[in-house]
Amino acid sequence: MSLISLSAGEHLKNNINKKKIEMALSKLLTFNNPKNHLEQYPTDPSTAAYLVFMAAMDGNIEGKKILDAGAGTGVLSFSALMLGADEVVAVEIDREQLMVLEENLRKFSNIRIVIGNISDVEERFDTAICNPPFGAVIRDSDLPFLDIIFRNCKNIYLLHNYKNRDFILEYAKKRGRVLREEKITISIPRMYSHHTKNYEKLDCILIWAESSS
Numbered sequence: 001m002s003l004i005s006l007s008a009g010e011h012l013k014n015n016i017n018k019k020k021i022e023m024a025l026s027k028l029l030t031f032n033n034p035k036n037h038l039e040q041y042p043t044d045p046s047t048a049a050y051l052v053f054m055a056a057m058d059g060n061i062e063g064k065k066i067l068d069a070g071a072g073t074g075v076l077s078f079s080a081l082m083l084g085a086d087e088v089v090a091v092e093i094d095r096e097q098l099m100v101l102e103e104n105l106r107k108f109s110n111i112r113i114v115i116g117n118i119s120d121v122e123e124r125f126d127t128a129i130c131n132p133p134f135g136a137v138i139r140d141s142d143l144p145f146l147d148i149i150f151r152n153c154k155n156i157y158l159l160h161n162y163k164n165r166d167f168i169l170e171y172a173k174k175r176g177r178v179l180r181e182e183k184i185t186i187s188i189p190r191m192y193s194h195h196t197k198n199y200e201k202l203d204c205i206l207i208w209a210e211s212s213s
């Protein structure tokens with residue numbers, strides 16, 4: 001039986017565990033002509049699988065309509081689709097990633113890839129999965145992401161720089177409630193000229209919030 005022919009509700013029971021997702025993610029294409037100003041960094045397979053697996057355990061992936069905000073190469077979308085999302089909309093501003101997204105997600109039919117600005121998203125979703133730009137290169141480039149996911153999505157899974165923890169928690173509390181908060185360390189591969197090591201470690205905050213809108 002193929003992974004995607006399972007019906008909603010069967011995915012977790014059928015042992016689609018975190019390790020299987022990580023293995024599948026590690027085979028996907030990475031960024032095409034990556035752009036520093038868009039903070040294009042792929043979430044490493046372990047973190048991506050963890051974020052979406054947690055969301056699935058909370059009951060917020062199977063059978064749900066999901067927004068992958070700032071989809072990049074589609075690792076979060078892929079994980080959600082593996083775990084039985086009803087529909088995933090992957091929004092990415094960089095047209096040069098369209099081919100990567102199409103290739104990486106081609107085995108799924110319930111995916112919609114939208115090349116456009118996150119600010120223009122008007123649809124509503126059950127769940128947002130989001131590793132946005134952190135606003136490190138262009139100040140406040142994370143804000144449109146926060147606005148849209150808290151306005152249009154009920155459950156929000158967001159990864160952000162731990163440096164911004166207070167701001168993120170404050171923001172989330174104003175627009176709903178924070179149901180879980182966790183500090184995790186991610187690895188960032190050497191991608192741009194300002195990187196000096198093969199991998200850099202970065203402390204991040206991972207939150208699960210429920211919006212009141």
Ligand code: SAH
Binds near residue numbers: 070074091119130144
């Ligand atoms: N979510 C992916 C990519 C993270 S990098 C992953 O977890 O691997 C952040 C992504 O947001 C980049 O691909 C970048 O091009 C995209 N992005 C930046 N600004 C955007 C905007 N205004 N609207 C939509 N996508 C944007």
